[in-house]
Amino acid sequence: MLHVADIQENKEAYIQALKKRNFNATEVFDKVLSADEKRRNTQTQLDNTLAESNKLSKEIGTMYKNGEAKKATILKERTGKLKEDSKNLQETLNKTIAELETLLYTIPNVPQESVPAGTSEDDNEEVFRKGDVPVLAEGALPHWELAKKYDIIDFELGNKITGAGFPVYKGKGARLQRALITYFLDKNIDAGYTEYQVPLMVNEASGFGTGQLPDKEGQMYHVTNDDLYLIPTSEVPVTNMFRDELLDEKNLPIACTAYTPCFRREAGSYGAHVRGLNRLHQFEKVEIVRIEKPENSDAALDGMVEHVKGILDELQLPYRILRLCGGDLGFTASLTYDFEVFSTAQDRWLEISSVSNFKTFQANRLKLRIRDKEGNKQLAHTLNGSSLALPRVLAGILENYQAEDHIKIPEVLVPYCGFDKIELN
Incomplete structure (x- = not known):
């Protein structure tokens, strides 16, 4: 604000x-x-x-x-x-x-000078690309068919229990999901982030603090009797831990990571592009959040981008990085980089991470300030990123690592999974 x-x-x-x-x-x-x-x-x-x-x-x-x-x-x-x-x-x-x-x-954050002008995702600027797109055998399947073939994700069962967009992971699918969560957290902790376990519901003040309210009110699940909201990402509770705080600059930067399920109504989302894991109402994500001195936030954003790049390099997935244009920039962000993994079977790019600098926009709402050694006070800068969102990473692994009779597990995940391939039962 x-x-x-x-x-x-x-x-x-x-x-x-x-x-x-x-x-x-x-x-x-x-x-x-x-x-x-x-x-x-x-x-x-x-x-x-x-x-x-x-x-x-x-x-x-x-x-x-x-x-x-x-x-x-x-x-x-x-x-x-x-x-x-x-x-x-x-x-x-x-x-x-x-x-x-x-x-x-009602006023969105002011874009940084480096943000390109544009009206939609078609105007985003590609700034980096790495990895060769694998050549799959004829008849390669999209992940939702692979999930059914290998009996690792049951979309119909989730629909029975709750509704569309709430899949059930089973067997090696559940173990692979758990492996990814642990791997992402370990990578973040090794990079200096402190792990937190946070509530999955927040009050209205928290929603306003990080900017989801009133901008995204229709996209959040609202528990009306208690006036609480299911979180769309752990960014909301983690950042709000510092609401109404006056931080001593000697304790900065603050770096946090958290794994949570995330909940989004995604109203109006229909069509083939949202099949399977492409668009869910409940999904898992590991998030990173930073509180920085204003003069350090741009460098911190660059460091977060490099951190996510390192994870994708280890997963050996083909990916690219986009600098979002003004028309595709989130309401609260001053600058955002999106990471996309190429889905070979779907022949399209899938967003798997957004890394953003909010400058003072959230801190002003949160009343989150810094006190320097002379006693002067100023607003902090907040940043956050997905590290990483699981559904589309999992989709990318299933599709890009598929063979005729099995799905290979990325080498870096084998110690976490306890198996190196998913085979037919």
């Missing part, structure tokens, strides 16, 4: 930068500045009214002591009017603050 002061100081620059997102900020900025002026004027009137009321109250006390009850009674009528005025002004102030906050919540 932007500060009003930032908008005042950088209005025209922000308007131009937000055009990369195809977001016309002129009207909303004018409304923000108008609401802020009203807030400040109302606050001044309230302060003056309260000050006058307090002054008169002291004078009334003195008058009663001096036996000037008649004069005191006249002033009491005036203080009664001032109290009514202050009540009305406080209500106006509260309403104006709420309106201002609502306006600020």
Whole structure:
């Protein structure tokens, strides 16, 4: 979330930068500045009214002591009017603050200069590619058919238990899933991330803190009786561990990792591109989150990108990295790199990780600040990335490692799985 002061100081620059997102900020900025002026004027009137009321109250006390009850009674009528005025002004102030906050919540993060302009994923910029796409034998299968053939994922059973988008992993499919989770966590821990186990539901304040609310409200599962939300990613509870915190800069950076199931309604998602593991309502993901000093966050983002690259190199999957254009950039991000694995059987790229720098956008909502050694305070920078999202990584392994009568397990995962191939029963 932007500060009003930032908008005042950088209005025209922000308007131009937000055009990369195809977001016309002129009207909303004018409304923000108008609401802020009203807030400040109302606050001044309230302060003056309260000050006058307090002054008169002291004078009334003195008058009663001096036996000037008649004069005191006249002033009491005036203080009664001032109290009514202050009540009305406080209500106006509260309403104006709420309106201002609502306006600020509608403004997406300002893209960094390196973000390319564009309207959709077709305008994303490929910045890196590695790995040869394997040549599969004739009749190679997509992962949902491989899952059925080798009896490792049952989509129909999940549909019976819950509904579409809730698969059941079984046998070596479940063991491979567990192996990937442990492998990802081990890689993150070895890179200096501290592991956390966090709640799978969050309150509304947490959703607002990291920017899922109100922007993605329709995509989150809402437990209405308790007013809690199932998490779309562990980024939400992990980052909110630091909400309303003042951190000493000597304790930065803070690097966290967590494995959780994730839940997304994915409303309106239909078609062949969402078959099998391509798009789920419940899926597993290992996440990394960083809290950084502002001057270090760009380098931290580069380090996170290199970290995810190292994991994909070990899995020996063909992948590419995209710098997202403004039209495809997430609401809260200032810069995002997407990792995509090539699905040979589907002949398409599958997104398996997003690594983003949010700058101060989340920290402003979270009231997450840093105190330097001189005692000065400033907003922290937050970053997060998938390391990694399991469904499409698993899809890529099944499809790219398939042979005529088995599926090979990537060498780095064999110690975690306890087997080197999946064969027909």
